[in-house]
Amino acid sequence: xxxxxxxxxxxxxxxxxxxxxxxxxxxxxxxxxxKLGRRVVRAMFEQGARCLPVILIVGLFTGLVLGLQGYxxxxxxxSESLLGTLVSLSIVRELGxxxxxxxxxxxxxxxxxxxxxxxxxxxxxxxxxxxxxSSHAYLVAPRLIAALMVFPMQTALFCCVGLxxxxxxxxxxxxLEPGIYWSAVERAVxxxxxxxxxxxxxxFGFLTMTLCAYHGFNAHRCRSGTGARxxxxxxxxxxxxxSIIVLAADYVITSFLI
Amino acid sequence: xxxxxxxxxxxxxxxxxRFGEQSVLAGASLTVPRGSLVAVLGRSGAGKSVFLKCLADxxxxxxxxxxxxxxxLARGDAGVRQHFRSRCSFLFQSNALFxxxxxxxNVALPLEQTxxxxxxxxxxxxxxxxxxxxxxxxxxxxxxxxxxxxxxxLALARAIVTRPELVxxxxxxxxxxxxxxxxxxxxxxxxxxxxxxxxxxxxxxxPEALVAADRVALLDTGRMVFQGSPGEFIASEEAxxxxxxxxxxxxxxxxxxxxxxxxxxxxxx
Numbered sequence: 104x105x106x107x108x109x110x111x112x113x114x115x116x117x118x119x120x121x122x123x124x125x126x127x128x129x130x131x132x133x134x135x136x137x138k139l140g141r142r143v144v145r146a147m148f149e150q151g152a153r154c155l156p157v158i159l160i161v162g163l164f165t166g167l168v169l170g171l172q173g174y175x176x177x178x179x180x181x182s183e184s185l186l187g188t189l190v191s192l193s194i195v196r197e198l199g200x201x202x203x204x205x206x207x208x209x210x211x212x213x214x215x216x217x218x219x220x221x222x223x224x225x226x227x228x229x230x231x232x233x234x235x236x237s238s239h240a241y242l243v244a245p246r247l248i249a250a251l252m253v254f255p256m257q258t259a260l261f262c263c264v265g266l267x268x269x270x271x272x273x274x275x276x277x278x279l280e281p282g283i284y285w286s287a288v289e290r291a292v293x294x295x296x297x298x299x300x301x302x303x304x305x306x307f308g309f310l311t312m313t314l315c316a317y318h319g320f321n322a323h324r325c326r327s328g329t330g331a332r333x334x335x336x337x338x339x340x341x342x343x344x345x346s347i348i349v350l351a352a353d354y355v356i357t358s359f360l361i
Numbered sequence: 362x363x364x365x366x367x368x369x370x371x372x373x374x375x376x377x378x379r380f381g382e383q384s385v386l387a388g389a390s391l392t393v394p395r396g397s398l399v400a401v402l403g404r405s406g407a408g409k410s411v412f413l414k415c416l417a418d419x420x421x422x423x424x425x426x427x428x429x430x431x432x433x434l435a436r437g438d439a440g441v442r443q444h445f446r447s448r449c450s451f452l453f454q455s456n457a458l459f460x461x462x463x464x465x466x467n468v469a470l471p472l473e474q475t476x477x478x479x480x481x482x483x484x485x486x487x488x489x490x491x492x493x494x495x496x497x498x499x500x501x502x503x504x505x506x507x508x509x510x511x512x513x514x515l516a517l518a519r520a521i522v523t524r525p526e527l528v529x530x531x532x533x534x535x536x537x538x539x540x541x542x543x544x545x546x547x548x549x550x551x552x553x554x555x556x557x558x559x560x561x562x563x564x565x566x567x568p569e570a571l572v573a574a575d576r577v578a579l580l581d582t583g584r585m586v587f588q589g590s591p592g593e594f595i596a597s598e599e600a601x602x603x604x605x606x607x608x609x610x611x612x613x614x615x616x617x618x619x620x621x622x623x624x625x626x627x628x629x630x
Contacts, residue, residue: 137473138473225455225457225460226455227458227460229414229419229453229457230451230457230459232418232419233417233418233419233446233449233450234446234450234471234475234523235443235446235474235475236470236471236474236475241474
């Protein structure tokens with residue numbers, strides 16, 4: 104029992120060290136890498152434009168349902184005028200960064216892990232190395248740099264659409280004056296909330312895309328199997344671990360910034 | 362026939378590699394003369410691909426020395442290894458083409474990433490390589506839209522576009538029918554002479570290798586049990602060479618025994 108716990112602990116420490124080396128190598132090799140900007144733009148398109156519909160849809164429905172639930176709860180106390188405060192603080196502080204990150208993990212993160220896993224299996228990564236091209240700089244670094252920019256942008260968009268969804272729900276469907284809603288939003292959201300939101304978005308983007316890239320890149324080392332099974336297992340692991348890390352990091356950041 | 366050391370492009374001494382308890386390479390040595398086409402033969406699972414991947418730095422050997430153009434490729438010496446990589450290309454058994462890039466982008470990739478060339482020059486050289494391999498009409502196709510033979514030629518175009526001195530071929534004819542096998546060997550021999558690179562081919566196709574190669578080596582149980590010219594290979598009395606060379610005669614004998622109803626012993630592959 105003690106031996107098993109010890110072995111498991113050592114494995115975790117080893118994996119964390121390996122992950123840190125993976126990130127360090129990716130950024131180190133990216134320095135001076137040719138055409139890095141072009142690959143970052145391409146990665147931004149993949150993580151940004153392609154994930155836009157899901158961000159807009161989920162953001163809108165989050166705002167709508169929050170507005171609906173919030174209105175009926177506040178109505179019991181005659182405080183419907185505070186709907187803007189409730190929706191805006193919920194979305195900007197918590198739901199925006201967390202849900203946007205989870206959506207991006209589901210779409211861009213899983214795609215990244217699967218793509219790298221297949222490239223590993225079909226020896227495309229080995230081919231890059233034999234050409235003298237760093238696979239970390241060519242394949243991983245652009246995705247990580249793009250995530251640092253795309254996650255905050257997508258989160259901001261999610262929050263805007265969510266706020267609009269709350270307004271739609273509260274004023275258009277339930278009859279609350281739009282001016283009351285938006286003035287409450289304006290009063291409630293302060294710069295510190297926006298900073299918290301962006302801090303979370305950048306952190307989630309870095310952590311989740313790192314995990315997805317790491318698992319995809321090392322799909323050949325997956326214990327669950329090799330080939331298609333290995334890619335499948337590493338993609339699943341990437342998505343599950345990324346989702347957990349989003350929620351765990353959210354708690355840690357909130358506890359520091361609240 | 363002795364080879365002068367200055368004529369050697371590649372010299373491998375005592376290469377060893379283990380995977381867990383299994384020893385794949387147990388001191389394999391090989392010399393590759395400059396400008397030659399060398400074929401490394403061996404049974405399936407003899408460690409031929411591992412040997413080649415150790416040379417290409419895809420797999421790290423446990424022990425042994427690799428000399429390229431008179432310089433030792435020491436582990437940890439990133440500069441020397443980078444220099445080696447810039448002068449060497451590797452053709453994977455699976456071709457390892459980038460399936461999300463077009464034929465032109467595949468060929469241009471090593472030029473863009475490893476050389477200081479203007480965009481126009483990269484395009485020009487890439488198209489030239491495609492033209493030499495008779496693929497210029499397919500520059501905008503993705504590898505998935507090409508036949509197996511075209512993919513092989515595209516992989517070769519990508520390998521030669523940087524004008525390497527050494528090209529390593531990992532079982533280029535694996536899984537091909539005899540007609541296509543001949544075509545691939547002819548293609549390699551033709552372009553090897555045309556571009557003047559040194560070629561090291563790992564294969565188990567004996568007849569084709571004996572016709573196309575300048576030198577032949579036989580890898581068995583992790584060691585090179587034979588190295589010499591095709592003529593020397595044909596004349597060799599080495600037991601493993603005889604077994605490998607005369608496999609068709611062995612097959613005829615065994616089939617005759619089966620027809621006679623005799624019990625024969627088969628060896629696990």
